[in-house]
Amino acid sequence: MSFLKRLGFLCTVPVLALFLAGCGSPDTSNNATAVTNVPAPTASPSPQQLTVVERPKKIVDMMATRGEQDTAKPVLKVVSPRDGEIIVGSNVPLKLDLSGDLKGYKPMKDPSTGMGNHIHVILDNQPYEAYYDISQPFELRNVADGKHTIRVFPSRPWHESYKDDGAFQMVVFTVKGGGDASKPTTTNTGQTMATNSAPKTANTNAPAGAPHEGKDMAASTAGDVNAKKPLLTYSRPKAEYKGADADAIMIDFWLLNAKLQGEGGDYRVRYSVDGTAPQYIDKWAPIWLTGWSTGKHSVQLELIDKSGNVVDNGGYDSTNREITVTR
Secondary structure (H helix, E strand, C coil): CCCCHHHHHHHHHHHHHHHHHHHHHCHHHHHHHHHHCCCCCCCCCCCCCCCEEECCHHHHHHCCCCCCCCHEEEEEEEEEECCEEEEEECEEEEEEEEEEEECCCCCCCCCCCCCEEEEEEEEEECEEEEEEECCCEEEEEECCEEEEEEEEEEEEECCCCCCCCCCCEEEEEEEEEECCCCCEECCCCCEEEEEECCCCCCCCCCCCCCCCCCCCCEEECCCCCCCCCCEEEEEEECCEEEHHCCCEEEEEEEEEEEEEHHHHCCCEEEEEEECCCCEECCCCCEEECCCCEEEEEEEEEEEEECCCCCCCCCCCEEEEEEEEEEE
């Protein structure tokens, strides 16, 4: 082979090698590395599963130390304001009389635990305020113009209401020359009882006639409530539940002029949490729910007639509250 031909052959070999290398399988090592470094998808959190459970042992143990108190039949009377009274001015003093077969029941707060027997005081359809010592003044301040209701009933330290005849009282009164509607109604100790003006950011998901507790609390109004018609009074749950107190949360309420189906009547109490499928309570007794997730929750409580419709009584028979669970 001549020198020139030999030189051409030698120059062709590396070019051919480069060509063959370029036509081979692509190098995927970089792509493989990128795939293995991508984090695995995070699983969606499990939906909240609430379950009805027995009365918590903590409460059962508390009851065991109370003697006969939980079988008491307290009778409560609103001395003032009087039913139908017209009050001139924005301050409304509340005076109560407690009697009946008390068996040691007495409203008072244990300073060491911050708990004790008390009276639930509800202005219109707002969340209650606990009244621990009825010998001390309790006054509503900055009450707005118009018609209002006060509902009261005795409660145990864990906020379970007494449900005997005479325990519940309601009065309807009218305020003239009321307070500043841009400010809340409070107690004489500064606790908020009602928001008088519409909130700036209303909860548009709330059903009609279902005031919310908290920043989205609706303006306080009595509606045309009738003490002779079936009436559901929402009591619990309320506000915030922390730690072990959130393990089992109580639903409790007061019924007037209504007997539930499980006790031979025509009515049912329907409840729903966070807009989930409704559940029913057919006996007038509290229930405890477990399985709550951390965060805010809405609880709706309604009184349903035998046709499945919400009873119409001033909007009170459908109430929604917002609570917070903190672990």
